[in-house]
Amino acid sequence: MKKIIIIGGGAAGFFCAANLDENQYHITILEQNSDVLQKVKVSGGGRCNVTHACFDPRELVQFYPRGNKELLSVFTKFQPGDTMDWFERRNVPLKIEQDNRVFPESNSSQSIINAMTQEIQQKNIEVKTKCSVKEIEKLDAAYLIKTSLGDFIADIVIYTTGSSPKSLKIIENLGHKIIDLVPSLFTFNIKDDLLKDLAGTSFEMAETSIPQLKTEESGPLLITHWGLSGPAILKISAWEAISLAKMKYHFEIEVNFISKPIDEAEKMFMDFKQSNPKKTIGQSKIFDITNRFWQRILEVSKIDLNKQVAHLSGKEMQTVIENLCRKKMKVTGKSTFKDEFVTAGGIDLKEINFKTMTSKLLPQFYIAGEVLNIDAVTGGFNFQACWSEAWLIAQDLNLKRDKQMIN
Structure with missing residues (x-):
């Protein structure tokens, strides 16, 4: 069974894991903090602005100063309506507020966190917290991930670290071009x-x-x-x-x-x-x-x-x-906003295949979330980019494995 290591236990990393077929892969999430989904917890003043009620991908991309062209194809495959459906099918009713922002009816981000963590637990996905990644080394057909908790070998890496300078340096060392970070929002x-x-x-x-x-x-x-x-x-x-x-x-x-x-x-x-x-x-x-x-x-x-x-x-x-x-x-x-900090800058979008969210430079290496040079205005749009990109990755990996089994 191939090993997937997801680096980063935030919105993109967790949502990707929650949509992966656990019968096809051995999946581990590495998170450097003591808690996962920290940004989800504090978003929207603790209520979690899950997404925005804008269901036309062409309109939706207008809210992204960086990444709007690239996200059009992503949103045609998974958009806010799909996000709402995903959570509602897991017993998290959502509501659309007057300004079109979408929140859980509970008015608590914990409802969103619980839905994802339950999915992860049901799939027996391993989550390692306080696990700081120091370096990633490309091996012949795999990756060596050096961390504060020891070394991990991954056949497939999903990189959803957020935009910390340290995580950008790690991926820059693997050959990716980084657009300088500047604050947004x-x-x-x-x-x-x-x-x-x-x-x-x-x-x-x-x-x-x-x-x-x-x-x-x-x-x-x-x-x-x-x-x-x-x-x-x-x-x-x-x-x-x-x-x-x-x-x-x-x-x-x-x-x-x-x-x-x-x-x-x-x-x-x-x-x-x-x-x-x-x-x-x-x-x-x-x-x-x-x-x-x-x-x-x-x-x-x-x-x-x-x-x-x-x-x-x-x-x-x-x-x-x-x-x-x-x-x-x-x-x-x-x-x-210290807790909800959003940045412009990150991995150059020219180096990403937006049909699958794979790196064009590194085989079996997927990238999603704020580590990319994508950001949006306030209102649930940054999370929507994470959900959509993560869903695409999971679909690509699930289909890949299915095809291999047929062949």
Whole structure:
């Protein structure tokens, strides 16, 4: 029986193992940490954003700044609908939330972890934790894997390590080209009077742009202790990950907090002024923002909160609208999610056969997950790439063995 060693006990490694035919192979998973599926556990604030309810592969690939062309064929074979079906058939009911993100109905990542670990246990797949891979050596028809727990021989290697520099160095030593790692999906560090002491304030829909890069994104926005976060920021950080790294995370951002054009905001303001002339500006509810944020906008616009709306000058109105719809702020750095850290960079995609996820350089060597130069915006897309790639590997290996048995 051929030996498969899966290096990395994360989403891709476990899902691949869960779909392999255990009657055809002897399968071992090596994980360097004391626990498996750590990213799955913390994803979505511990709820696990399993995938995204986007069922057309051509639409789905639009959410991947890197890897979109390559993933099209992968998603035609296994897409979010298949993922949902896989977990539901294992008694994990899923739900689609308003923003199309998919979570377990239990609101606990443990449901997802349990489904995969049970599958692994039923198949009697060996899992070795605290097993750090130090080196992989190519032998004539196999691989020697040197680890902290001793040496392993594998006929087939499935490499799903995530994007740690150490794991990339190991595969670089085997001949693969590595695209330099840069963070993707990060929040912007901004010190600006407008944001001070407003951590937790959110906006249902905002527009963000980086004029220097002629790029813009929209979506929910959140003020944090360090600056700005939320999908509107995370999306722009993913698409521009490489450019922002080159800029050393120092650039200017422009924010439209109410996601309305200037002329529309002006009209709303004028209409309110005409129908509520005696109201004080500080107590006026003109736009869909919190009172605290509105009052801060007035403060930075140097407008007395007790002033009646009728007494506002055209210049004062203009200043308020500029701060709401075209606020420019200096970004002076980034903050990454330590637990859900996503990177751009990794193994060069030209060296992978995306029909099977095999290395074009190494025989019987499969690669999936974040170790590849593939990443997505937030919303369950990074996991979906892992599930789909891992499923392809398992299908290829199961079919290979079937063919050999027929012959």
